[in-house]
Amino acid sequence: MGQEDKIGGDKIQVGNIVRSVGVAIGRGAQAIVTMLAPGTADEIRARHAIRDKIRNQWVNEVLEPMVYGDSPIALPLETLQGSFIRQSVQRVIRVREPVALLPKVPTIEDLIELLSTPTMLLILGEPGGGKTTLLLQLLKHIAEPSEDLVESETRYIPAFFNLSTWAQKRWPIDRWLIDEFEKQYQIGKRDSRERLENNQFLLLFDGLNEVRDDQRSACLKALVQFRESHNVPIALTCRSAEFQFISTEQMFDAAVRVEPIPTSQMEEYLRTYGGEGGAKLLDTLVGDENLSEIAETPLLLDTFLRAYTSEFSLEHLRSLQSRKERQQYLFSAYVEEMFLRGTPKEPFDQKRTIQVLAWLANNLNKRDLSGRFLIEQIQPDWLERSADRRLHILLSRLAISLMFALIGGPILGLGFAVFYYRFWEGLERGLVEGFLSCLIGGITVSVIHIWRLSRASRTEDQNVSGRNSLTWLCANIVLVTVCTFLTIWLGMGMALGLSSYMGLSLKVWMTEAANMGLIVSPTFGMIFGLSARGDRQLLNKDVQMQELLWSRADALVGCIYGIIAGVLFSWFMQMIGTYVFMTTFQNYMIPVAAAACGVIGLLGGGLKMRVTPPEQKEISGLRNSIADTAIISAIFGIAFACIGGILGYLANGKQGGFALAIYGILPGLFAAIWYGGLDITKHLSLRLILNRRGKIPLFFSSLLEYASARVLMYKVGPGYTFIHPLFRDYFADLDE
Numbered sequence: 001m002g003q004e005d006k007i008g009g010d011k012i013q014v015g016n017i018v019r020s021v022g023v024a025i026g027r028g029a030q031a032i033v034t035m036l037a038p039g040t041a042d043e044i045r046a047r048h049a050i051r052d053k054i055r056n057q058w059v060n061e062v063l064e065p066m067v068y069g070d071s072p073i074a075l076p077l078e079t080l081q082g083s084f085i086r087q088s089v090q091r092v093i094r095v096r097e098p099v100a101l102l103p104k105v106p107t108i109e110d111l112i113e114l115l116s117t118p119t120m121l122l123i124l125g126e127p128g129g130g131k132t133t134l135l136l137q138l139l140k141h142i143a144e145p146s147e148d149l150v151e152s153e154t155r156y157i158p159a160f161f162n163l164s165t166w167a168q169k170r171w172p173i174d175r176w177l178i179d180e181f182e183k184q185y186q187i188g189k190r191d192s193r194e195r196l197e198n199n200q201f202l203l204l205f206d207g208l209n210e211v212r213d214d215q216r217s218a219c220l221k222a223l224v225q226f227r228e229s230h231n232v233p234i235a236l237t238c239r240s241a242e243f244q245f246i247s248t249e250q251m252f253d254a255a256v257r258v259e260p261i262p263t264s265q266m267e268e269y270l271r272t273y274g275g276e277g278g279a280k281l282l283d284t285l286v287g288d289e290n291l292s293e294i295a296e297t298p299l300l301l302d303t304f305l306r307a308y309t310s311e312f313s314l315e316h317l318r319s320l321q322s323r324k325e326r327q328q329y330l331f332s333a334y335v336e337e338m339f340l341r342g343t344p345k346e347p348f349d350q351k352r353t354i355q356v357l358a359w360l361a362n363n364l365n366k367r368d369l370s371g372r373f374l375i376e377q378i379q380p381d382w383l384e385r386s387a388d389r390r391l392h393i394l395l396s397r398l399a400i401s402l403m404f405a406l407i408g409g410p411i412l413g414l415g416f417a418v419f420y421y422r423f424w425e426g427l428e429r430g431l432v433e434g435f436l437s438c439l440i441g442g443i444t445v446s447v448i449h450i451w452r453l454s455r456a457s458r459t460e461d462q463n464v465s466g467r468n469s470l471t472w473l474c475a476n477i478v479l480v481t482v483c484t485f486l487t488i489w490l491g492m493g494m495a496l497g498l499s500s501y502m503g504l505s506l507k508v509w510m511t512e513a514a515n516m517g518l519i520v521s522p523t524f525g526m527i528f529g530l531s532a533r534g535d536r537q538l539l540n541k542d543v544q545m546q547e548l549l550w551s552r553a554d555a556l557v558g559c560i561y562g563i564i565a566g567v568l569f570s571w572f573m574q575m576i577g578t579y580v581f582m583t584t585f586q587n588y589m590i591p592v593a594a595a596a597c598g599v600i601g602l603l604g605g606g607l608k609m610r611v612t613p614p615e616q617k618e619i620s621g622l623r624n625s626i627a628d629t630a631i632i633s634a635i636f637g638i639a640f641a642c643i644g645g646i647l648g649y650l651a652n653g654k655q656g657g658f659a660l661a662i663y664g665i666l667p668g669l670f671a672a673i674w675y676g677g678l679d680i681t682k683h684l685s686l687r688l689i690l691n692r693r694g695k696i697p698l699f700f701s702s703l704l705e706y707a708s709a710r711v712l713m714y715k716v717g718p719g720y721t722f723i724h725p726l727f728r729d730y731f732a733d734l735d736e
Helices: 016-036 040-066 108-114 131-142 149-154 173-185 189-197 213-229 263-273 275-285 289-294 298-308 314-319 323-340 350-366 386-419 423-458 470-498 506-529 552-580 589-606 618-663 666-692 700-709 725-735
Strands: 077-079 120-125 157-162 201-206 234-239 254-258 546-550 607-611 713-716 719-722
Touching (some): 040 131, 040 157, 040 173, 108 131, 120 131, 131 157, 131 201, 157 173, 173 189, 213 234, 263 275, 263 298, 275 289, 298 323, 314 323, 323 350, 350 700, 350 725, 386 423, 386 506, 386 618, 386 666, 470 506, 506 666, 589 607, 589 618, 700 713, 700 719, 719 725
Parallel strands (some): 120 234, 157 201, 201 234
Antiparallel strands (some): 077 254
16 A cells, blocks of 8 residues: 555544634643642742753754754645544543534644644655754744743643654653653653653654654554553654554554755845855756755755755756765755864864764664664663774783782782781782782683683674573583682692792692682672673673662661671571681671671662763763762772771781771772773773774764764754754765
């Protein structure tokens, strides 16, 4: 069935008078109740703040830079009819107002009036036809500030979302919206959940066609299910060609199609708003059907206007045979013009910027990442060469191991110096043992992960190690732990023993290496073997930036478990202390151990790291992750040092207290790696390799900001997106 068979253009009668009276009565009653309620002024200010934030992000930062001149071109619209339109004109769900349908040739004011009621509107059009622009114009008008307190309280808050981000998670729409409100608009989960439940938002969804073919119907079905349970207006855009292959029986209340710009309207727009460049362009387009054809859509007309001021060959443009070739040439002229508008001293040159954007666009297209791009989305599979992927694994794992060695070694040495040996002898021994054991452990883990990578490459399956069953997790931890222990025991023991380092025999060093292996190998097994928070060996999930959360409920549970464990542990130590440690543990050790383990359980249970991109801009997000890691490391280090010092003092006096206080710092180092340090190291390693290969600059976010200033991209919340999918495809073709 073709598009014209499925969609018609029959005229629909409108009953505005009855509807207006009903709306006025309903909103008047709601306004009276609201104004009598306490805290109304605070709520109005909160709604204003949310509306202003959304308006600034999408109107000031996206819509206005996209529009040439002072005013966007009026988009020609046509009302559609078809099997996807609900047949009931005045359908009621819960307390739903009568639906006002549209005239055959609606205006944007008609759409605004329609979306003042809980309605589901479909907007269709061709690529570059103005669907997104129309959606942003609706947002601009609906989000206009109002001095009327009643209207401010009762009017819907418009919110814009790109559906391509839903396709990455495929959550229920309400859960996905709450997550997007937090990341894109920095609105707390509780606040956005309450406002969704109270039906305060007008939801504008862009780009159903940006969702993958096999997920598009599921996405639309999820939207319809959400709408049936929420009394809110919804507007949705999609390309006409993609929409006709979706099963959409009676899903929408109304539908419009953005039509090609008529020649008369284009001429009027160029004369009125095009300035000198518009007048010249109009003279060029008159009588040239090929050039007039590519100026039928708002995107290409706007591109033509901007590019026409630069020195490009009009004769060459006319000589191009296909529409795509002429379109590509226009885009290249547009890009050239955008760079000419810069200042003499730009942070990045034109060639370098185009190379990076082309590489980025090509990788986004390969992975169907058509929505907002976050720098943290870059994964090892973006590295083109297998050697670079192996280098990433080696660098990131060795960096963590050396961190353990350079920080843990001196701590271990100080403990040796205080508790067992003469100061300098103990310090030297701790440094050597800590450095060698961690270095050998890091190399072992790197070899295991590189072996997994080669195995995945041979089977052409990057998810070979991506199983999350309990059996596989346990087996993975055991594999890393055992291999690390054996290499430390044999490697460090043989190296130091055969050289008779510090005058000690091979037997002594083999025993000491076994002791170090028992300390280091379980730590590495947990860090590099456990994959419960996202498999750490997948090429497309190896780097997972996280944010710090605190759960009071989990903290309470952890504290209770910790107290129980502390009581049992201290009681057990009392039972065996005389026989094993040749000392007697006093009765007061039980409450002390219970309190200490309770604090440990409180911290371990309450602190959570959620695998999600940070909410702030990229460089700030990375800094926040580093700051969170440092704070957690300090908390755990200080807590364990205090606990270790108290227990050591009670068990063995000042010497024991000082030694265990020093050793207590080591769990802080483990916490730093566990709570984000591992992924920060992987992310930095990956960006360093990409920079050395010439793919991205060292400060990638600065280049993306520069591209946004040149109107090649625009910033959306914490991420970036190309100004249009056609521009993304243009840059991707350059890379290929």
